[in-house]
Amino acid sequence: MPDTMLFAMEAALNGLTAGVMYALVALGFVLIFKASGIFNFAQGVMALFAALTLVGLQSGQIPFAHLINAVFGTRVHHFGFTLPTLVAIAGTVVVMVAFAWLVERFIFRHLVNQEPIILFMATIGLAYFLEGLGDIMWGAEVKRLDVGIPQGMSGAVDELTFAWFGYGFYIDTLELWAALIAGILVISLVLFSQYTKQGRALRAVADDHQAALSVGISLRFIWVLVWSLAGIVALVAGMMWGAKSGVQFSLSLIALKALPVLILGGFTSIPGAIVGGLIIGVGEKLFDFFMQPIVGGATENWFAYMLALVFLLFRPQGLFGEKIIERV
């Protein structure tokens, strides 16, 4: 096999694992958009906030330590113990569920029946609020997140591909894990929504609010549920991205990468988010690989958006979105 083909395959594989990460972020958007028609601008910041909380709990940091010190003149920073990763993750889930409840109680309950643009603006405000809250609670410095997943080149993949092609592929173990975890997450989400009482209620609300009320579904409960799920998805995304490149403000910008994924996959489709993420991941790696000699690299920054533009021109509802048919 010619070398170029091998290199391209390696790039594509790396693209697949990166695509899974994009899909993970996009998934959070889709969940909330489907159930409530809200485009949640705060999804990226939720991932950042979840990752910050995870690190904070893990290392036994005292929340609001800087604020407490400034007000009371104390010098507290740590509780003096660290928590096992699984306990910290469970704690973060609790925090994200509480966050979901607060968001419903104090923001969206008062905005029922408002225009989508108003709900969208509310989520922008929420994003800035949450960003600031994260800083005050846990501090603004870059943090290292270690959830016990090994990092660096995967030896198994290297050996396997070397045995097959005489050339070892470089794939990060962390990304393989991320792909696996994302896969499990998606499968359990699909099973949940297809086969459980709450899942059915969730789909019912996504379809028709009035009808859902008439069969006895509490919209408030479903909204809290859906924001909690989005919070958990955000936690997984924040955990993976945080482990890869540190927990810092730029983590919240992954939400921007999710936009083209959503345009490709359709805003209302969970499989769409996955396939869209994979296409963008593989697409940008391969495009970069083949175009590098011509344009000199750095295409990864804009390829996804360009692809999204092409889709907007020719298939605005995305690959899996509901086709908009207007009856005249």
Added chain:
Amino acid sequence: MLDIQPEGYVTADGRKIGSVLMEMKNITLRFGGVVAIKDISFDIREGEIRAIIGPNGAGKSSMLNVISGFYHPQEGEVWYKGERRPRMRPFEVARQGIARTFQNIALFEGMSVLDNIMTGRLNQMKSGFLSQALWWGPAAREEAEHREKVEKVIDFLEIQHIRKTPVARLPYGLKKRVELARALAAEPSILLLDEPMAGMNVEEKEDMCRFILDVNDEFGTTTVLIEHDMGVVMDLSDRVVVMDYGKKIGDGSPNEVRNNEEVIKAYLGVSHD
């Protein structure tokens, strides 16, 4: 003339109707300056088919929305099963056993017929959130039980052939039937039907009539329905409330109502000379 006693009455065709299940007392509903319902009282008795009729804009649908908790009257009380009902949200009313259908069909278009009807049983499902999420313990057994009940409703309404079809693909008449099925799946104490036959052809109307009567016969379901088609109303219902401009102008058996002068005026109009 119907001889109505506290414990019930016997209809013209010899069916026995029970005691009062729900009572509306002096209901007044306003939207800003517009009075949609003006001081209306009537009762609904166990096992009866009660119709609310009236010209367009008479306030019939508003009345149904008051019963199902979508609207809250400014004045008056709703009594249900002998107790005064506090102000409730629609989903709480549904959980009390009041199921409804809508004038302009509110089904979950993206879901299959079966899933739609299953949502009707959400309130009967008792297993907890965690058990559901993990699909463990009582949840799986419960699902099977509810499926059985739902299959019965499906059989009853003769929609076996479309069980797996997404609702969006169904013709109008069948959608109405699926909506009725979803309401029935909840095993309601009161079934509210908002114009169940609107926009149907003669054949579909006949089918729907038969189903409403059969449901009442088979399960003894108390039914409140709004309908425009006078022929249908007179055939179906045991007692009729007639509304006009938000006021009650008649209440009684179909025969009484038919001969009521005010009702004739409201429907046929009078010459103003």
